[in-house]
Amino acid sequence: MSDIQDENTYIPLNDVRQAMDKAAKLAGRESGDITLIAISKTRAADEIRPLIEAGHRVFGENRVQEAAEKWPQLRAQYAGLELHMVGQLQSNKADDAVALFDAIHSLDRPSLVKALGKAMRKAERTIPCFIQVNIGEEEQKGGCAIADVPDLLALAEEQGIPVTGLMCVPPLGLEPSPYFALLAKKADELGLKALSMGMSGDYEAAIKIGATHIRVGSALFGIRD
Numbered sequence: 509m510s511d512i513q514d515e516n517t518y519i520p521l522n523d524v525r526q527a528m529d530k531a532a533k534l535a536g537r538e539s540g541d542i543t544l545i546a547i548s549k550t551r552a553a554d555e556i557r558p559l560i561e562a563g564h565r566v567f568g569e570n571r572v573q574e575a576a577e578k579w580p581q582l583r584a585q586y587a588g589l590e591l592h593m594v595g596q597l598q599s600n601k602a603d604d605a606v607a608l609f610d611a612i613h614s615l616d617r618p619s620l621v622k623a624l625g626k627a628m629r630k631a632e633r634t635i636p637c638f639i640q641v642n643i644g645e646e647e648q649k650g651g652c653a654i655a656d657v658p659d660l661l662a663l664a665e666e667q668g669i670p671v672t673g674l675m676c677v678p679p680l681g682l683e684p685s686p687y688f689a690l691l692a693k694k695a696d697e698l699g700l701k702a703l704s705m706g707m708s709g710d711y712e713a714a715i716k717i718g719a720t721h722i723r724v725g726s727a728l729f730g731i732r733d
């Protein structure tokens with residue numbers, strides 16, 4: 509773990525960037541229209557810094573507490589950082605989330621939408637959000653049911669929350685492309701532009717199907733423990 513601090517440590521940022529370019533080109537898209545979110549969950553600040561020093565600015569975390577422990581200090585040290593919340597969010601952490609993050613990818617239920625609306629009004633800070641969709645209709649998985657997306661979107665609008673798009677994590681071990689395509693279709697039907705989909709194993713496929721935000725952890729930082 510600690511040897512990543514070694515200044516000779518190779519950071520695969522350029523490899524990921526090149527793969528993004530290639531996938532975008534094949535799809536007739538501009539890779540500049542795709543945001544690479546480096547998912548830094550479980551990584552210490554010292555493991556994150558080399559990526560920031562290499563010029564990367566957009567990161568994602570999946571826990572409020574962990575983000576609060578790492579990012580205020582990093583923000584004090586580096587300008588222009590953008591932090592995305594990609595994990596399940598408890599309503600009682602809405603105030604903290606609005607203070608810490610610049611975007612939230614996990615709107616998935618009415619109680620959370622109301623809590624975030626209230627938190628944003630209180631903080632006088634409005635941050636863009638994605639509705640997380642349980643695209644494989646999996647029992648245990650986070651995200652709102654596909655059929656419930658329109659109502660949740662309407663509630664978010666009522667709460668003054670800018671919903672920019674949809675987010676999904678397809679079922680593990682299955683070919684992800686049909687799920688990405690379904691998410692893209694839903695977003696299109698609802699007039700939503702952004703698509704947060706694609707992780708280390710499948711971001712190239714996601715880009716070909718229209719991902720605007722890819723969430724890449726282990727391909728940048730190595731396999732998590």
Ligand SMILES: *Cc1c(COP(=O)(O)O)cnc(C)c1O
Nearest residue numbers: 547570594707708723724725726
């Ligand atoms: C951890 C995580 C990722 C990144 O996963 P990798 O396979 O390490 O790229 C992306 N999205 C979410 C929601 C995650 O929790």
